[in-house]
Amino acid sequence: xxxxxxxxxxxxxxxxxxxxxxxxxxxxxxxxxxxxxxxxxxxxxxxxxxxxxxxxxxxxxxxxxxxxxxxxxxxxxxxxxxxxxxxxxxxxxxxxxxxxxxxxxxxxxxxxxxxxxxxxxxxxxxxxxxxxxxxxxxxxxxxxxxxxxxxxxxxxxxxxxxxxxxxxxxxxxxxxxxxxxxxxxxxxxxxxxxxxxxxxxxxxxxxxxxxxxxxxxxxxxxxxxxxxxxxxxxxxxxxxxxxxxxxxxxxxxxxxxxxxxxxxxxxxxxxxxxxxxxxxxxxxxxxxxxxxxxxxxxxxxxxxxxxxxxxxxxxxxxxxxxxxxxxxxxxxxxxxxxxxxxxxxxxxxxxxxxxxxxxxxx
Numbered sequence: 001x002x003x004x005x006x007x008x009x010x011x012x013x014x015x016x017x018x019x020x021x022x023x024x025x026x027x028x029x030x031x032x033x034x035x036x037x038x039x040x041x042x043x044x045x046x047x048x049x050x051x052x053x054x055x056x057x058x059x060x061x062x063x064x065x066x067x068x069x070x071x072x073x074x075x076x077x078x079x080x081x082x083x084x085x086x087x088x089x090x091x092x093x094x095x096x097x098x099x100x101x102x103x104x105x106x107x108x109x110x111x112x113x114x115x116x117x118x119x120x121x122x123x124x125x126x127x128x129x130x131x132x133x134x135x136x137x138x139x140x141x142x143x144x145x146x147x148x149x150x151x152x153x154x155x156x157x158x159x160x161x162x163x164x165x166x167x168x169x170x171x172x173x174x175x176x177x178x179x180x181x182x183x184x185x186x187x188x189x190x191x192x193x194x195x196x197x198x199x200x201x202x203x204x205x206x207x208x209x210x211x212x213x214x215x216x217x218x219x220x221x222x223x224x225x226x227x228x229x230x231x232x233x234x235x236x237x238x239x240x241x242x243x244x245x246x247x248x249x250x251x252x253x254x255x256x257x258x259x260x261x262x263x264x265x266x267x268x269x270x271x272x273x274x275x276x277x278x279x280x281x282x283x284x285x286x287x288x289x290x291x292x293x294x295x296x297x298x299x300x301x302x303x304x305x306x307x308x309x310x311x312x313x314x315x316x317x318x319x320x321x322x323x324x325x326x327x328x329x330x331x332x333x334x335x336x337x338x339x340x341x342x343x344x345x346x347x348x349x350x351x352x353x354x355x356x357x358x359x360x361x362x
Contacts, residue, residue, distance in 0.1 A: 028338050031250035032261070038251070039258025046255045050325055061325050064252055068317045069210060070245035074238035075313075076214025078150070079168050090162070093290060093299035097166050100286040100307035101144045102177055109141035109278045110134070110185040116274045124270065129328050131190035133271055136332025138185045139319050141278060142178055144170045145309035148344070149302065152309065155348045157355075158302035166306055171211060174311075179203045182318070194322060202321040206314050246313070253316065253334055256325035267328075271335040276343060283308035283347045290358075297358035301351040309344055312337045 039046050052062040117130035125133070145167075153163040179202075183194045221230045254261065261268065286307035290300030312333060319329040 023341075027247060028250060031247050032254045032338075035251040035254025035256075036258045036261055039255040040262070043258075046258070049252065050256055061252075061320055064249055064317065064320060064325065065205065067245045067249040067252070068206060068313055071242050071249070071313050072206060072210040073214050073217075074235065074242050076171070076211045077218045077235060077238075078164075079171055079211065079214060079218070080164055090295075090299065092293045093162065093295045093303050094166060094169065096286055096289045096293065096295070097303045097306055098169065098173070099289075100282055100303075101170060102173065102181075104285065105144075105278070105282050105307060106138060106142040106181050106185055108281060109274070110138050110189040112274045112278050112281075113137040114189045116270075121270050125267065127191075129264075129267070131192050132323065132328025133267075133332045134190045135186045135192055135194075135323065136315075136319050136327075136329035137271070137275060137278075137336075138189065139182055139322075139329065140275070140310050140312065140315040140333050140336045142181045142185070143174065143311035143314045143318075145306055145311050148309055148340070149306050152305040152344055152348055153302035155345075156301035156305070156351045157298060158305075159296075159298040162299050163302040163306075166303065170306065171207075174207055174314075175203070175211070178207065178314075192323075198322055199318070202318045205321075206317045249313075249316070250334070250337065253320075253325060253330060257331050257334070260326065260328065260331055268331070268335055268338075271332050272339050275332075275336055275339060279308045279339075279343050279347070287351070287354075295358070297351075297355050300358055301348075301355075304351060305344065305347060308347055309340065310336055312340065 049063050050061065113134040117125055117133050118127075121130070149163060149167055150160070152158075153160060179196070179199045183196050183199055186192055186194045218230065221234060225234070283304045287300060287304035290303055295303070315333040315336065316330065319327065319333045323329040
């Protein structure tokens with residue numbers, strides 16, 4: 001639906017986010033309700049779906065794996081490997097992004113989660129549950145955002161070419177660092193043992209395969225029809241598929257989590273607190289470093305937003321593969337989805353209001 005803009009001054013989020021993006025938290029809430037109802041009303045059917053695995057003893061739920069691929073592959077088709085030739089240009093912004101994403105964010109999340117779930121929330125959360133929530137939040141923090149960063153960058157008038165470089169580099173680094181960081185931090189901050197083979201299987205299934213397919217499709221279609229057609233006509237056709245897959249995934253996850261949610265709804269609120277804290281901490285750190293290094297706002301804002309948001313599709317899939325669809329770890333990653341949009345819109349608003357702090361160089 002198109003709305004004529006006359007003399008009314010609207011915020012970037014009101015002007016530019018589409019209906020789905022603007023109300024993502026509402027859709028997640030509706031999926032939560034539908035999933036819980038299904039989990040309570042038709043538990044046998046839900047259990048049958050829960051038992052389907054991608055390979056014997058892989059612990060990767062087959063229906064969710066298919067839905068995750070439908071979400072991730074279109075995202076990976078946006079990764080332009082050729083953009084990496086620009087890595088050496090204006091390196092300060094990329095340096096800050098990588099520093100926060102890989103040397104600060106996962107480790108700070110592990111510390112914050114350990115402090116909250118092991119100590120501050122100990123009266124309300126059992127030790128076994130605390131381990132699961134710690135694991136889930138670490139997995140969430142170890143996966144830097146891919147798709148939604150382009151939306152946040154657009155809302156803050158970010159440099160789209162530089163944002164693409166930041167995202168592409170992060171995606172390639174994930175191939176190498178995601179599994180070791182998750183394994184190290186989950187084992188160090190909790191009493192859980194992470195089966196490294198399953199973790200590597202998750203990386204293969206949810207990063208390597210989608211990235212390879214995405215880059216292959218991108219290369220082939222651009223050679224056949226050109227980049228303008230690919231990005232302007234072909235990629236937008238996947239938007240409805242991605243949205244439906246995301247919502248269906250959430251319904252399944254909440255159906256698998258029905259007993260946890262109805263019995264421990266208070267835990268959802270508690271899980272959200274350390275996630276919110278680390279989002280604001282990492283975005284502030286990245287933004288402040290960008291200002292200190294005199295990086296232009298068009299690079300600083302997207303860099304701060306990449307450091308704050310998460311690749312929640314990968315996080316959810318990995319938590320399910322490691323600990324099961326009904327685990328507390330999976331629930332923690334889903335809470336990350338629930339709070340993602342309103343929190344990131346608030347970070348966008350701060351970036352837009354402080355644009356005058358930065359040099360306006362290209």
